[in-house]
Amino acid sequence: MTKPKSKAEQIRDTSKTGKPVNIPLRTSQKILARITDGIYRQPASALxxxxxxxxxxxxxxxxxxxxxxxxxxxxVRDDGIGISPEMLQYLIENIGGSAKRTGRGEELRITSSADKDFSPKGRKLIGKMGIGLFAVAQFTRHFLIITKCKGEGFRTIADVTLGKSDDTEQTSSDVEITSGEARIWIESASNINAQGTEVKLLDLLPRTRAELCSLEHWSRIDFESEEDGKSQAVPPVFHIGRMDPENADQLLEQPKLPWDTKDGPKMRFEKLVTSVRALAGTAGGLVDLDAVCDNYLQTLWNLALACPLDYMGHHPFDIPKDNKTLFFDLENKTRGQSVELKIAKGKTAREELDLQSPWAPKKDKFELLIDGTQISRPIVFIDQPKTVNAIKTPLLFVGKCREEFDDKLPSLSGGPLEFEAYLFWTPKVLPTQHQGVMLRVGNAAGAIFDRTFMGYQISEQTRLRQITAEIFVHEGLDGAINLDRETYNFAHPHYQFLVKWLHSALRQLSNRNKAIGKEIRDKKRGDESTKVRKRIERVVTKKLADVGVDDVVEVQFIEPTLFESVSDIRDEGIVAFRKDAVFRDNSGRKTGASKQREEVYEQKATALAQLLYGWGLLDDLSYDDQATLVRDILEIVLLEDGT
Amino acid sequence: MTDKSSDLSDDIVPEAPRHSSFDRKFEPWHKVRKEFVRKEQWNKFVIRYVKRHLKRELQAEGVNEWSTDDEMLDIPETISVAYPLKCLVIPGDDILDIRSLCRDTENIKCYIRYLGFNEGQGSDRVGTRVHIAHNEVTSHPRVSTHSLVLCDRFQMVAKPNSQAYRYMKEFGPFHVVNLDLCDSLFPTTSGDLESYYNALYRMSAFQMKEMATPWLLFITTQAAPKEVDASQLDMLCKPTKDNVLISTEFAAAISDLVPTAALNTGTSAPVDCSQLNERQLIDLFGVAIGKALLKFCSTATPKWKVGMLGSHIYSIYEPLNVSMLSLAFKFSPVTAPPQDSTGLSSIDLPTPTSFNESELATKLVAAVRNISNIDEILAADPELKTRLTESSADLLKSAGYDRNVYLQWVKDGEQTSLG
Incomplete structure (x- = not known):
């Protein structure tokens, strides 16, 4: 008796039979419910x-x-290894049961033979749930998969329709249901060497279309314009245009994009990022992406942040030293302290600390083009906008950590956790959507920036708004990622460890930031004080010279606690006064400003004493009377200042 | 409960998705004569064009107005052209025109990027075919994956606020525009659609504004009296009639093609089609289109000239004897070096040739006279027919058709559902 042919074999036979093979999509009800009922918040997530x-x-x-x-x-089309009929059959019959992290991955030739966590070419795998393909349920109930593997003389086509059915089957743990059907066949391919997969999403759902074309925003403008003649809402600064709801062929609003049709794909996205950042000058200092870009452009932006792409400029670990950035090494302790990195000119933090992120195979290339625009991570580390902040230079804190959880059971700890990270402080984070921390696992991120910094409770709102941070997880954390790949299981030890590490890093950043700020402010005050002193000196010298006195005496105000007495110092030809005899008691805690004020008083008192001595008016007075006279005149002079 | 007239549920519940079927049947454009058009007209002139204008070595020192496209499309070194051959097409469901262009440009290693208009695209059977074909064609290493088939009618290009016009601007300007129409450029039944002619006019204006180098235009249109709107034909003939009045050479040339009396030149009376036999009508149609294009060119700034390349007629729907006219034009910018009127310069630059519309129009008439009948050529040359049948069979096989079934279909007389 001949063995019945598998579905995959039947698919391969369709070139002869001319009849497509129908395979029902089977999945657990739990998984299907989560996929089709919208685990993804935005179209960008499904893409x-x-x-x-x-x-x-x-x-x-x-x-x-x-x-x-x-x-x-x-x-959505790629030039990857393609999907064989066998893999396609597996995918369709096992939604939510990815073969990537199991032994079947290697058998189906979709994972590395050396390590199931890596692709055949050595990339750390992002997906693991086996639902990625069916994330398209967010967009449509009908899509085509057209796929081809290199060396095969055919391409495989699956026409997939999604929809719940009554055909249910009880399994031990869950109800397995038929959630749609795939009609699969093959067609001959003329280019044997071609490879890749295209997912063609047809008949997009109305709500997805509405989301992508910012319908809600445009409708508000229309509604308010109709009601009041003028809308409070304004069109986004940049947008892709909109179709006329009354005429499917025509645009009601022409696109307003920051690039020209002749611009190359990289230039287009660079122009978008540059133009958005440039709006900081006109939009009150900060830029809110929601207000300046429509949903389509925001989708591009969010994909650029989330996908495993190169940075638009430098990777944060590769910022050259000659750029005006200060580098710090983070300490892996709860109460750690950062250390300034003295990087030699032309060197980078990567070389200094042997940083490996993004751990991609050598010469790996991964490009993403959307409608002719090549997107890249829009996080910019150099050429920050002008600021009134005391600290003008960005601060880059970098760290790396490997936690083995040696003394814990791997089943409880989740095994080792290894990551590298940076926290970038700059006075203005542009756009505001870049404020926060982003977790990247396998070089890809789920959610966009978490502005709470994983629940950082310390009230430092201003400083937190000045930080962009990314944590590149190389090993671990997989077990903490939820199905949507945007949220995490907070109780997982790896997540908990990252929370503690990040919060320590934030404290280190905060302390360092405060210290640098204080240093700059102190220096600034010192500089100002020197300026005032020199001016007073010039005045005194000139006034005494006018009356024929060329020798200006040196005056000192001595702390009462000083071991040397006033008379000892006077013996050296210096006119000395006890500080407490001339100035009020200011022995309490001094702020920078009060200290600076005191310095000015002292300089004025010095000038006064020098003038009085130059005129010879103090010669006949005792030390105490001299001090009293200087004090009284000074008080009167300073009264004018309101002191 | 909402009443039936409520629109609250609109756009919430999608239509039940349906699978598309994938059966194939042969259509008029699968006939061998169409392969003649593809191979001996479109592709032949495109190859000549690429060799003259796009070869990499010729572009090495020239100004590359689309330099960013090189970066964009990442053209491999193995490709012999400096930048992609950009094509605007109205492809059928199998995108046979681009498939064949790709096949025939193998030797010159030409890199192709195309924008197609196919309103049939979507989730139905036709749409599925287009998606699969587009995937297959753009899998070729010499075809850009940045090509696109837009689900719009080409006619919509006429409207500057249309999606079609937006995409034409985005993808253009084009080196080759191939308007392979199933019906007439001036259909008798166009409903409330924008006319092909308006779209042709808008597209030409765009091309002349954006292009700095020559470009090709192919128009395939029905030319039978019943399929052409008489009043529009008369309007199309106006520049031709005017030219007859101002140029004796042109008048003499055209009198060899059509009875001059039928043109009613110098009067407000329309062209009298009843005086024309079918071939004369086709010839007049060819001259009139060419002359209208020439008029576009002469009124543009900077000026362009247009010349007709080898063009053909053939029949479809045999019992009805509908003639198709497959026209080819080349547009070239009129350039001239500056002239020193003082006589101080000793440099001897070539004297500019004057732009003479009537002279070009006379050449046009000569080209129309040479329009050949593909059916006659194939009937007279069985070897050519066999060769074209084989290449057509290969082409269709690449689009998923059964080669043997096709050969049998040709042998059986190429019957289609429409005849």
């Missing part, structure tokens, strides 16, 4: 899942094409 799949498939380039601003269809 991010498809991009992560492409990354895990060793793609070098992902091209997303939309028909913006209509948004009827979206194509």
């Amino acid at each position: 991010r899942e498809l991009i992560s799949n492409a990354y895990d498939a060793d793609a070098r380039k992902v091209t997303i094409t939309t028909d913006a601003p209509r948004f009827a269809e979206i194509s």
